[in-house]
Amino acid sequence: MGARVLAQPYARRDGALWCEGVPLEAIAAAVGTPAYVYSANALRERYRALDAALAGVPHRIHYSLKANSSRGLLEVLRAQGCRADVVSGGELMRARRAGFAPEEIIFGGVGKTRAEIRAGIAAGVLLVNVESGAELAIVEEEAKSLGVCARIAFRVNPEVYVANAHEFIATGSRGHKFGIPWGDVPAVAARALASPHVELAGLDMHVGSQLTSLEPYEDGVARLAQLARDLQRQGASLRFFDVGGGLPARYDAEEPPDLARFAAIVVPVAASLGLELIVEPGRFVVAESGSLLTRVLYRKPSGGTDFLICDAGMSELLRPSHYDAYHAIEAVRPRGGTSTVDVVGPICETGDFLARDRVMDDAAPGDLLAVRTTGAYGYVMALTYNTRPRSPEVLVDGARWAVITRRETLDDLVRLEAATLEWTEG
Ligand SMILES: *Cc1c(COP(=O)(O)O)cnc(C)c1O
Numbered sequence: 001m002g003a004r005v006l007a008q009p010y011a012r013r014d015g016a017l018w019c020e021g022v023p024l025e026a027i028a029a030a031v032g033t034p035a036y037v038y039s040a041n042a043l044r045e046r047y048r049a050l051d052a053a054l055a056g057v058p059h060r061i062h063y064s065l066k067a068n069s070s071r072g073l074l075e076v077l078r079a080q081g082c083r084a085d086v087v088s089g090g091e092l093m094r095a096r097r098a099g100f101a102p103e104e105i106i107f108g109g110v111g112k113t114r115a116e117i118r119a120g121i122a123a124g125v126l127l128v129n130v131e132s133g134a135e136l137a138i139v140e141e142e143a144k145s146l147g148v149c150a151r152i153a154f155r156v157n158p159e160v161y162v163a164n165a166h167e168f169i170a171t172g173s174r175g176h177k178f179g180i181p182w183g184d185v186p187a188v189a190a191r192a193l194a195s196p197h198v199e200l201a202g203l204d205m206h207v208g209s210q211l212t213s214l215e216p217y218e219d220g221v222a223r224l225a226q227l228a229r230d231l232q233r234q235g236a237s238l239r240f241f242d243v244g245g246g247l248p249a250r251y252d253a254e255e256p257p258d259l260a261r262f263a264a265i266v267v268p269v270a271a272s273l274g275l276e277l278i279v280e281p282g283r284f285v286v287a288e289s290g291s292l293l294t295r296v297l298y299r300k301p302s303g304g305t306d307f308l309i310c311d312a313g314m315s316e317l318l319r320p321s322h323y324d325a326y327h328a329i330e331a332v333r334p335r336g337g338t339s340t341v342d343v344v345g346p347i348c349e350t351g352d353f354l355a356r357d358r359v360m361d362d363a364a365p366g367d368l369l370a371v372r373t374t375g376a377y378g379y380v381m382a383l384t385y386n387t388r389p390r391s392p393e394v395l396v397d398g399a400r401w402a403v404i405t406r407r408e409t410l411d412d413l414v415r416l417e418a419a420t421l422e423w424t425e426g
Contacts, residue, residue, distance in 0.1 A: 009041060009288065010370070010372070016332060016333045017333075017370055019037050019039050019291065020041060020399070021398050021399035021400075022399060022400070025368060027396075028293050028295070028332075031392050032392075033295045033312070034293060034295075034391045035393070036291070036316075036374065036375075037396060040076050040395055040397035041397065042288055042289035044080055046284060046286075047061065047077060047080045047082050047285060050247075050259060050284070050285075053259035053263040054277060056268075057271045057277050058276045059267075059276065059278065061082050061083060062106050063077050063083070063085065063281065063282065064085045064281065064282030065086050066087055066282060066380060067376040068376055069094045070393050071097060071098045072393070072402070074095070074099075078099055078100060082285075083104040083105065083126075084100045084104055084105045085282075087108050088112075092107060092120060102124040105123075105126060106125065106126055106127045106242070107120040107127070107128050108131075108204070108206075108280075109129075110131050110177055110178050110179075117135075117139055117142050125151075127242075128153075129153050129242075130153070130154055130188075132188070133180075133184065133188045136188055136191060136192060136198070144197045149198065150198050151198075153200070153203060153204045154180055154185065154203055156205055156224065156227065157172055157173075157174070157179030157181055157182055157205075158172050158182065158220040160173065160216050162207055166324065170207075170208040171206055171209070172208055172244075179205065190234075193231075193235060193236055201238060202242055203227060203240070204244060205243060205244050206246065206280065207220045207244060210246070211247065211248055216246075217265050217266065218265050220243070225273060229273070238275055240276050240278050241275040241278065242277075242278035244280050245279070245283070247262065247284035248283065249283050249287030249288050249376065250288060251287075252328065257284060266279070282376055283376040287374075288373050290374045290376070292316060293369070293371075294311050295310065295367065296308050297346070297365060298365055299363070299365060308344070308369075309345070310343060310344065310354070310369065312345055313346055314345055314347055314353070314383070315345065315347055315382060315383045316345070316378070317371060317382075318383065319381070320353055321352065321353060326355075327355065327372060329343055329372070331361035331362075331367055331368070332367075333368065334361040335361070335362055335364070337362040338362055339362045340359050343355040343358060346386070347385060347388075348386060354371055379393055390405075390408040391408075392406055
């Protein structure tokens, strides 16, 4: 398979931007703005392309819910044969609600509580990924008390160098909080192999996100494979070789992810070890399917900067201010010409921006903008800061669309607050 060109779910018809067979203007008119829109066929296509690329070895694709955990999306992916990767008891609940069977779920996460670990073991998830010796001890105690042998994998920190990632999205280098530190693995493994309460069934790594270079996979896979051989020699009956997530999305002019090269790195290694390959993609599956629709409220020149003040900002999409991330922004119906602007939201923070010093379609108050490639780490990171209800989410499938998450109401936002106080004597 060559570097396969993945289809573009958003295209222009008669000058206006559509998602699949639906004009974005129609969705904005019906549900208001801000609103997230996702292409169902983009999700299906991503899943199928990765599945086809890995065809050379028995494999499982466990979609990482933390990129976007909305039920409507999960159901589309599950119908394709996709499985789930969760990092909290809350995501475990969402995966189960969307119909994933326990044995289709991997439960990872660096800070699982005892209650979350117990819930995962009791549900019978495929693997509980263990990230330290201390966590292993809790898994053993909970498995013992439940009267079961818990199937676990070790998430190890392969301590590889991850170049050109934002420092907040590199996770598999020496000194990161994630995974069992490389040097601790032999001692933790000896403990697991001697325990009657756990079965060490797999090895896992996750070196980072938006890996535009495949080198960290190459280095990490080599280290993980060496570890698998050592453990097999010590009597571990491993079944799974999990290379984590991190496949990139195309935000700008990046090369599309080279699935053939990725497969050429991971497939032969899993095959030679006789293990089933697991991948945990998040961003790759959902990022490009999504757009955030926002309307321009004001255009305000101030101190030499031309601000487009929109009804979406950091509360809807945190990535620009948190990671300095780039998102392309287009007018849904361009009026012609371009200008250099800062696209900002209504939040009372100077860090509230979607783009700075950006040359883009000229826009005026009332115009509808599409902030592109926002399917991953968009809605899930939404804030209610400044008492702003969260946006609705809309799924487009061919010429149809449906609201998969309704707009939050002001009542929803204050629902947890006590109106009268029940004091407890301390
Ligand atoms: C976040 C995460 C993923 C998914 O990462 P992407 O970069 O979105 O593919 C996979 N595995 C684990 C353990 C994660 O924490």
